[in-house]
Amino acid sequence: MSFYKVRVQRESNTPKVFNVVAKKSQDAVLAAAQSLRDEGITDAKAIEIIGQINSLRD
Template identity: 55%
Template sequence: MAYYKVQVNRQSNPPKIIVVKALRPQEALTKVASELRDEGITDARTIEVIGQVASFRG
């Protein structure tokens, strides 16, 4: 599994960046969309994978 950085562009709020663990980028998009629905966020305009996280170490 890999970690993907996903950006959610919102209508009335600043963009939100979420890091999720998924097998493929498409699965990362699905997970983020589900999380947004669970949080009650309804102003999302676009959800896009902006990169894969190689390491969390500094």
């Protein structure tokens, strides 16, 4: 598993940046989308992988 830093562009709020765990970057996008659904965020317009990181603390 790898760690990825993800940025979510939003319609009416500031971008959200968080870290996810996934096997590959495509899975990181899916994990980010699921996290947004779980949080009830409905104004997301883009999910971008900023890069791979060493740990979830980065």
